[in-house]
Amino acid sequence: MSGPRIVVIGGGAAGLMAAGRAAERGARVILVEKNQTLGAKLLLSGKGRCNLTSAEEDLETFLSAYGSKGKFLYSAFSRFGPARTLEFFASRGLRTKVERGKRVFPEKGGSERVINCLIGYIRQGGVTVYRNREALNLEIRDGRAVRFILRGQEVEGDAFIVCTGGKSFPKTGSTGDGYRFAKRAGHEVIQPVPALCPVRLKEKWPQSARGLNLKNVSLTLLKDGIVVSRRFGELLLTHFGISGPIAMDMSRDIGEACTSGNATLILDLKPALTMDVLTARIERDLKKYAGKMFRDCLKDLLPRDLIPAVVEKATIPPDKRGEYISPEEKRELACLLKEFPLTPEGLLGFDWSIVTSGGVDLREIDPGTMRSKIVENLYFAGEILDIDGPTGGYNLQMCWSTGYAAGDSAASSACLES
Structure with a gap:
């Protein structure tokens, strides 16, 4: 392949979606995951059943569930919202069902089926996966991200997408690493606190x-x-x-x-x-x-x-x-x-909270692309952002939508620059 190289840090819901979409757009993608297992936190979603989205059809009503920050997601949801999410998983053989409160679950298999769909997606795009590789630092030069320093190696790229999650359920690897990278890039990080706890x-x-x-x-x-x-x-x-x-x-x-x-x-x-x-x-x-x-x-x-x-x-x-x-x-x-x-x-506390409230300040992120307004080839997606929603599939939908937007935008922008 001769496309641009995109490096995605974090193999959770947002990271898998971002890596798959960037590869689908023709990029050479490296996905870095600190655990041996991809989607470790996703396995816990909905007590293993995986409430992957909500069946709420009205976009304004859906976005209002995120409070005043919901408008930030308008562009990402318009590009890849709940309906597109269901189409995406259906095209990969995952049948879903709607339960009380418009919660959408896999008809069979729960979280493992969802993760298998996403792994199939990145495999189809030829994504290279580095497992058991902890990202330690982000190197920035002349306003651009140059490389990530991993434990034992370095990885360079044309664009970088940080999908490291927040601080909730740290045993799954969500230990707040991404906040350090964001601050290294000059971003403001709103104080992370437990939510859905x-x-x-x-x-x-x-x-x-x-x-x-x-x-x-x-x-x-x-x-x-x-x-x-x-x-x-x-x-x-x-x-x-x-x-x-x-x-x-x-x-x-x-x-x-x-x-x-x-x-x-x-x-x-x-x-x-x-x-x-x-x-x-x-x-x-x-x-x-x-x-x-x-x-x-x-x-x-x-x-x-x-x-x-x-x-x-x-x-x-x-x-x-x-x-x-x-x-x-x-x-x-x-x-x-x-x-x-x-x-x-x-x-x-964080050991028991489902999501993290707080994170990278949304004012410093382009809502249409998830690109940093400070470092031109750096993107953020998923729970690392300062936005969270209620129970009922809203937080995973935010991951799918922002991950897709980041992967799509990083690949297209890097292609234009290369």
Whole structure:
């Protein structure tokens, strides 16, 4: 081959897509991976099932999930968005299915099938893969990247794409190496913090209810008494506190609130019911179980493992018989179920976070090409960028889209220059 040489650092979702697309455009591609295995973190996606994108069809709605930074992805998504992603994997024999919340998963095989598709893609393009090669430094000369210094060798190229991920799940190799390369190139790196991360609570009762999945509940975060965020969906109780989609999606805000203010979480166990309707429901249950103690009157209203925590928090004596519970106590119980307080102590940290919030400042990256505005032949893609989304396939879609844009642009620009 006589095309330009593109060096991709990082063999995860973004790196594999970038390498495959650059090779497809005729470049000679070297993919450098510090592990023996490609896609190590991808194997963990969706607990091994790999939630590879969302079936949300409206682009504006999709981008809004990333918050104010979503507009940065408009060009990359227009070039290679969710529909193109599904077409890409379908063309390689991967059938998908849409589940609750528009989450898209492989019909069979999970993460391994997805990785095999991507490995097939880079093999088809003749990509050279260096495994067990850690990138140590980036050499820049006269405003251009010249070579990467690897452990034991150097690798030169016409263009370089950094896809090293963030700092989440460091055991997979995501140890923040790319931030060092970005700073070496003169880039600002927004402080990386855990996102989509389980939350530690001060309360100890969740330990006795660990494994309980609460569906159709609402969680509200207050910082210094002011509502910061609210989510509706599923919440998982764990031995350390809470996890599950709504806690994970809110975790970045929870972490910030814990470090800079007085953070409180309010759990609404019955968000579909108004106070009046819920109070009437409690009244019916107490009549139904007349003669039983309060703690035995809640089995139709709450999951069994949650009842002890509610009884402990309520002002009603646990052995008080249902028929003697006053209207005021019934109202107080309804209020407790609508506003059950939780006290967050912080996040579990990068070892447990699914993604990293923070990274290379988006103001220094061209959104159409993923090219650095500081070093002309340097590109960034994937989690290393300062953008992240909620659970549901949004973060992998960001990797597919930015990886494709970087690979496509690096190959075409290097071809013009060579």
